[in-house]
Amino acid sequence: MAPQLLQGSDAVAQAAIAAGCRFFAGYPMLPFTDLLESMARRLPEVDGVCMNAESEIEAVNMALGAGAAGARAGTGSCGQGIALMQEAIAEAALNEVPFVVFNMARGQQDYFQATRGGGWGDYRTLCFAPKDVSEAVEHTQLLFHLADQYRAPVMLYGDYLIAHTYMSVDVVPIDFGPLPPKDWALDGSLGGTGKSRQIWTWAMGKAGDPGPGPDLHWQRIAEKFEEMARVETRWESIDCEGAETVVVSFGTAGPFVEQVVGELRADGVRIGAFRPITLWPFPEAALAEACRSADRVLVFEVNAGQMIDDVRLAVAGRVPVSPLGRVSIDFSGMRQGEILTVPWIRDRVHQAIKEVKV
Template identity: 70%
Template sequence: MTLELLEGNDAIAASAIAAGCRFFAGYPMSPFTGLLESMSRRLPAAGGVCLNAESEIEGVNMTLGAAAAGARAATGSCGQGIALMQEAIAEAALNETPFVVFNMARNQQDYFQATRGGGWGDYRTITLAPKDVPEAVEHAQLAFHLADRYRAPVIFYGDPLLAQTRVGVSIRPLDFGPLPPKDWALDGTGGGTGRSRQIWTWAMGKATDPGPGPDRHWRAVAEKFAAIDATESRFEQAHVEDAETLVVAFGSAARFVEYVVDELRADGHRIGWFRPVTLWPFPGAALTAATTGKRRVLVFELNAGQMLDDVRIHAADRAAIRFIGGVSISESGLAFGELMDAPVIRDRILAVLAEGERP
């Protein structure tokens, strides 16, 4: 296995192209800009198209169009730019058009945006939150597979460390199993083949070929998301069996927590960690199991407490939950602040452990 030393953004772009992504449109915004630049360098050589759109709104709608024609297509930005894309993402979720949104976020204040969404309707977006660049390379491909499998937009939730750290990685196409044919894709012929279907959020169909209509269609879409919720949640955990204290974190923050927990265990603390790999569907049943009987459930995230809501919904005992994260952004406003640091996380965990000690 030959390793290539690639900046995260570049590795993610290369992996997306290895997965068959052939269309990309976006608007520069740090730390996403490197991904757009990499796509613009790499896609033409792969026979694809990369467009620097006039804004995020154009970018996501161009992507929606390419995806409706059957291409593996993606857009991206950071959370602030993805705020502008919410209407198109909701539209794609309801009209069942698969594409990938690469959120190379500035920090972790995008959790609600990713898991709750800001558009209209009974939809959710599958959200993958890798913890390091090697996993980001895998998720860049898994995102397209899940999008195509469920005909739904998928969010890849990156961050500045994933975007800008250079790591030795190996990029090759990954096989996640068979997919249904895209017999719904628009083929550019007006009623020619008969295989392409009109894609419309209300699903009224054509005068000569009526669709199910909004009532049946929206119920079917909701049922689809319920089925995804039941089957596609992913998580990772360690030292849960003997832990008195469990720390819950996602993305890069989870990697830092994992590091700190290893140190604390070496010092004799009975502590473990739990990481949702998919933020939606949230691995709720797994978290309930992992938190059962735990004295403390600590939530660490770099925001004012967003994943905290999901932990509160699913933890076995809500009274055991303590929030140890917080808003933390660099002076530039473009990257993590000082909270994303192992010694700081260690101190916060130890402070809670000390509170709970009996005299």
């Protein structure tokens, strides 16, 4: 197919459907709303279901139900709406129901919420932060695959610039390889045979066929997340080899930093850019490697300093780590404010480099 001009939300909706998503539930909240509208328009065309739920709590629990019944399911919101969903995201992690949460965040203030979670239990949420619409289209499809592969809820960290930017994109279905059959999904068919199914966070099993129970079950879940942390990290590293300064950013801030770093590199400054693509698992080892020759690490994020904790953990005190960003939101409260521009970042990077040299 030829590339089409698509709004980011619509491109993500098409990518989700291309990945086999057939159930979506959400509650309007900008800038997530456009994705809900696109799903409501497009899912019925493929015999899917989109629910305009009565709350974020209902939406995420509907997605959990659809996921438990074997469908590829999604939900989404942003900020406070994601906060309302955290209990169910944690529950799905512990009872192993896959679905994708589309967090079209208000700015970059959802980093803690996306990577630490707010629900109960020893769980993690695999979280991809695309830098632009094209990457969001790819990540959306990969996330549906990984959710099924790990039987876990996963998250896409988008924002206003992903949701509302129009881009020429070609949504091509991506084949990520085979997955085991969903023989655990509930369809009622084994009732009365002695082999009926059960999805239960406590994993107590059936009378005569006891399950592992919470202690063993949750240990196994924790091991699964450890395995994900080992193999699912993704990142982009630009000109970091030999760099004295490395600027770390995530999501849609990445391309702005990339442009500034490119200009400085062209001017002979030994500077590189590093962008975690997975926020959890954070690519700690790759960042440590990228900062091998650096004597300063700058963290640009449009918040009061959230990802910087992970950067500091990754470099483990070997290199000084300084924040470049701050809280910055536009008047609508939906979108990154004035600091997300190339000139603002360029000035701060210049300043930071000078300060250390003096």
